[in-house]
Amino acid sequence: MTLSAIILPAVAGASLALLCMTAVRFPRRGSVLPLDDPGFRGFAGSLAVTIIVITADLGRVLYASPGFRAVFGADPSEVDFRELKDRVHEEDAESLESALRSGGESPFAIEFRLLSGGETHWIHMRGFPVPGRRKDARIALWLEDRSIRKGEELALAQARDYDVAIGARIQRALLLGEPEREYSTFELASMTLPSQKIDGDFIDFFDCGGEILDLMIGDVMGKGIPAALTGAAARNAFARARMSQHEEPGEALLPVKRIVEAAEKRMAGKLMEVRTFFTLVYGRIDGNAGLFRFVDCGHTSVIHYEKRSGRCWRLKGANAPMGFLPEQDYVEYAVPIDRGDLLFLYSDGITEATDSEGEQFGEGRLLKLIRSSAGLGASELLEKIKQITFSYAAGKFSDDVTGISIRMLAKPRNLGAASRTFPQSLDSLHAIREYFARCIDARLSASISVETREAVLIAIGEAASNIFKHNTPDEDRTCAAAFRMTDSWASFSLYYRGVDYDWQEWHVPSVENFQTSGYGLYLIGESMDSVTVSAGDDGYIRLCMLLYLPAGRRA
Amino acid sequence: MTAETISGALVMTPGIKHLDTLSAREFSVEYGPAAAGSEIVILDLKLVQFVDSTGLGAILDLVRDTIARDARIAICGAQPSVKVLFRMVQLAKLVTIFDTRDMALAWAGS
Incomplete structure (x- = not known):
């Protein structure tokens, strides 16, 4: 058994690399260092980790550094790596056994609870296959007792x-x-x-x-x-x-x-x-x-x-x-x-x-x-x-x-509703306004003044115009106009497919300065009590303009 | 559109029901040049049932251009819906608005 044979496959760990570098300063026999070399034993005994080499069938401990007894509470000859379940926490036994069984083939790292001397030790174990002829295949194990750190973490x-x-x-x-x-x-x-x-x-x-x-x-x-x-x-x-x-x-x-x-x-x-x-x-x-x-x-x-x-x-x-x-x-x-x-x-x-x-x-x-x-x-x-x-x-x-x-759970009291679809194009502008005018005249004439009626229709015209102007006309697309009312409110909604548009961003226009544009959103905002523009989950947008009726203004 | 000169004022009467985004451009192209040579312009909206913000913009263009060349302009005959719009944007701050053509002509002759 040589140190290089055990250690070199495990150069992934910085500590292992340090060990290798240190080990080469010890007297050599050829190009390798024997594990029973007194110098190496002294060095290995000074490490805070325990190094173990076992046969790939887990049946025999070939080498154990001096820290073995402190970890296992037993000598290497007393520990059978095929039967560790009595020495580890029951929740960890299966995963440990599985890791060890695969250790002859590929490197692994595992954390488990080792029951030793009446105490539970949190052990971090890394394993590395050590190539060799079949009967000589081995696993190098690197054990670190992390009980103190784990205790702090817990x-x-x-x-x-x-x-x-x-x-x-x-x-x-x-x-x-x-x-x-x-x-x-x-x-x-x-x-x-x-x-x-x-x-x-x-x-x-x-x-x-x-x-x-x-x-x-x-x-x-x-x-x-x-x-x-x-x-x-x-x-x-x-x-x-x-x-x-x-x-x-x-x-x-x-x-x-x-x-x-x-x-x-x-x-x-x-x-x-x-x-x-x-x-x-x-x-x-x-x-x-x-x-x-x-x-x-x-x-x-x-x-x-x-x-x-x-x-x-x-x-x-x-x-x-x-x-x-x-x-x-x-x-x-x-x-x-x-x-x-x-x-x-x-x-x-x-x-x-x-x-x-x-x-x-x-x-x-x-x-x-x-x-x-x-x-x-x-x-x-x-x-x-x-x-x-x-x-x-x-x-x-x-x-x-x-x-x-x-x-x-319930329908609103005295709900009235009507809806109709129109092609989504400017050609529908007059038809939409006339549709809502008929709804108002049929249902709301007793509730709102003539002036409010006209203001609402102005708002509807502005809204429809905005929608059609900001979205590409498409014969396949329709715009749905929906009228709803109860005793306390009336709503005028347009459902359309298109780009989102900032309907909130309006300012009071200045007619004295001959401002010739920017009145549309202002007119909608002035005519309606609430205007919400809501994006749907499928590219549709709902513009809902709502007017409180006299009964609703009190609520 | 009909345009006639009455008592020295150019009275323009658009023959469209809706002065809106669909017709505002046509209004501007036709009415701006027609009013250009007159010292007094009266826009009679008695046949126009609806004006939207784009139509309003076209009217404001006409008003601005007329005032800019030191001519006078008044609006008359606005239907209820159009009156509401004018009130909302406070158009009376900029241009004199009369209910009837006769009142506007009286203003023109004064």
């Missing part, structure tokens, strides 16, 4: 688990509200899966009486205790803002944007002082009116599965996260919701869940998942999203996963 993991558990409890207690009761016109469910760190996702629900529920979901920048405390403060600010602005008995509910403005007054300055911010969606579901109103402060899209069109739409607002600016003009949006529709509000932990290749789950997958699960109830949908994203990320979320799902 203690750290335990501490981390403890922190995660505490963090999850903090989040449940301080950041995650629950609805106070159930509603007959919609069902809802919420979930949070804490990540490996304390996070600042927060949600809350405020019962507004009847079939009306206010809800919010937010995500604080950063992680850890500061994020959790900011989230808790945000929740508190909204609750207090609602109380301080509370309407008198018999009065209408506060508009959503007023609540956000009141919370901003309490928080924005302080957030800017401590250089943090949070994203937020504050929404209001009115089950009887069939309406979802919301203010979006830079949060992830609200996903609206619309049963009528069979598509998922991304609802986005235009405001910046709270804490970015000392004061903002908040824009409130409203979209009709009907029986069978789903709303899904979520934090970016879901779409940023990452697979082993580093690819994020993404909003596209989420939209497809929701569309394909449209028949599920609110809780079942959440469970499915949880399972699929958890599996996608192999159980490891770098961010909290928070979501609220709402499923509409």
Whole structure:
């Protein structure tokens, strides 16, 4: 047996290389160093690792460095590498045996728990085949006792688990509200899966009486205790803002944007002082009116599965996260919701869940998942999203996963609806305007003034004109015009296929300066109470223009 | 379009129902040159049922060019929908708007 025969196949390890370099300074017999050389024995005994050479059939220990007894608690002659199961932890025995059996063919590395002297030692073992004639084939083993390091790692993991558990409890207690009761016109469910760190996702629900529920979901920048405390403060600010602005008995509910403005007054300055911010969606579901109103402060899209069109739409607002600016003009949006529709509000932990290749789950997958699960109830949908994203990320979320799902169970009261398709081209401009004019005259003439009627038709004309001008005419494509109304609102929607267009970016035009363009979006914004443009999951876009009727303005 | 001179004012009456993105260019090409030599221009919109922002832009071009050469311009006969549009963009800050042609002609003669 020669040192080079044992060691040289194992030059991968830096320590082994050092051993080789050191060994060549010892007296040589030819070009190799005998293992029983006293000098080598002295050197090997000084190493913190144990070197063992065994026959490839594991039946005999050919060489063991002096550290063997300290590791195994026995002499080499007492240890049979074919029968180690009594000496190692039962969970590790099978993998160790398998590694050793393959050791004659290829290098391996394995970590296992060795039971020795009444103690458990964490052993890191590397094995290298030592070529030779069949009966001379050997395996060189390199054993390192990592018990101390492993103990520290386990203690750290335990501490981390403890922190995660505490963090999850903090989040449940301080950041995650629950609805106070159930509603007959919609069902809802919420979930949070804490990540490996304390996070600042927060949600809350405020019962507004009847079939009306206010809800919010937010995500604080950063992680850890500061994020959790900011989230808790945000929740508190909204609750207090609602109380301080509370309407008198018999009065209408506060508009959503007023609540956000009141919370901003309490928080924005302080957030800017401590250089943090949070994203937020504050929404209001009115089950009887069939309406979802919301203010979006830079949060992830609200996903609206619309049963009528069979598509998922991304609802986005235009405001910046709270804490970015000392004061903002908040824009409130409203979209009709009907029986069978789903709303899904979520934090970016879901779409940023990452697979082993580093690819994020993404909003596209989420939209497809929701569309394909449209028949599920609110809780079942959440469970499915949880399972699929958890599996996608192999159980490891770098961010909290928070979501609220709402499923509409009832049709809005006194809903009226009509729709028609038109070729997607400028030639349809007059026909679309005339179609909506007929809808208004048939259903809304008693509810709105002549002036409002004309303003609405101007807005519709501008919208259709914008759509057709910014998208290539295509005979195969159709544009669907949909009219819906209840006692409190009327909506005029256009569904078309084309490029996304920034409908939010409008300014008050200056007629005194003979400005001859840039009036279209202004006219739409002035004529309608809400304009949402939502991208779908298949290249379609929905433009929804909504007008509150006198009864709705009070709500 | 009909264009006639009444009491020294050029009265132009577009014969289109919709002055919008489909017809605004035609309006500009026809009406700009027609108004070029007149000191007083009256745009009678009694036949126009609808004007959109592109149509408004064409009207504003005419107004700008007329004012730029120190001539006077007024609009009359606007239908309810067109009046709403004019109100929304506050067109009256720039040009005199009358309900009827007679009122506009009285203004022209004053």
